[in-house]
Amino acid sequence: MENGKDRSDRTSLLLPLPSLPNSCSGRSDEGVGSHVDPVTPYDAQRVVAAYLQLVEDHAAAGVYPGALRDLPHSKETIRGAFRVATRALAETGQLTPDLRDYLEIAYVSLADYLDDEGAALLREYGRAGQELAADTRRPREKTGTDAWRRVSEQSRLAGQIARAISDEAEALRGEFRSWRETADRHPA
Numbered sequence: 465m466e467n468g469k470d471r472s473d474r475t476s477l478l479l480p481l482p483s484l485p486n487s488c489s490g491r492s493d494e495g496v497g498s499h500v501d502p503v504t505p506y507d508a509q510r511v512v513a514a515y516l517q518l519v520e521d522h523a524a525a526g527v528y529p530g531a532l533r534d535l536p537h538s539k540e541t542i543r544g545a546f547r548v549a550t551r552a553l554a555e556t557g558q559l560t561p562d563l564r565d566y567l568e569i570a571y572v573s574l575a576d577y578l579d580d581e582g583a584a585l586l587r588e589y590g591r592a593g594q595e596l597a598a599d600t601r602r603p604r605e606k607t608g609t610d611a612w613r614r615v616s617e618q619s620r621l622a623g624q625i626a627r628a629i630s631d632e633a634e635a636l637r638g639e640f641r642s643w644r645e646t647a648d649r650h651p652a
Contacts, residue, residue: 511545518536530578532583533580543574550567564644567640575629578625585618596609
């Protein structure tokens with residue numbers, strides 16, 4: 465439950481689309497990492513639903529950042545699926561303001577999925593920062609700790625990764641909002 469809403473209720477808002485033709489250029493989307501070209505709303509909905517479930521699970525488990533290898537499909541496939549699904553939802557009048565906001569947040573969250581090395585570095589940096597914050601000693605006494613060393617050694621790289629995440633998130637937000645604007649100008 466999040467803000468009084470069951471996550472399955474939000475995700476199921478995408479489910480009216482399965483009655484549409486199930487074609488995907490002859491490609492199978494079964495299995496993690498399979499190539500999918502989500503050209504139909506049905507296929508796109510399946511890709512988006514799998515990604516939304518992963519994001520919900522990671523949020524509930526406190527996983528941040530996520531690893532690219534955990535994604536059910538590549539970022540590009542997920543991005544394409546969001547475009548197709550968002551357009552289909554708008555064209556069928558199913559893209560409510562709440563669903564649109566939810567999908568935008570999920571879409572922008574793609575930026576939080578990094579290669580293994582970047583994800584591991586940010587997680588370690590976060591743990592070291594938490595250790596320092598929990599340490600009740602005076603700041604001068606903390607400078608000799610392992611947590612202090614890890615934070616000081618990783619700060620520059622962690623900052624660069626955080627900047628890259630922020631830049632990608634802004635680009636994703638801009639993409640999603642451009643679809644919203646197109647849908648708002650051309651309602652069903």
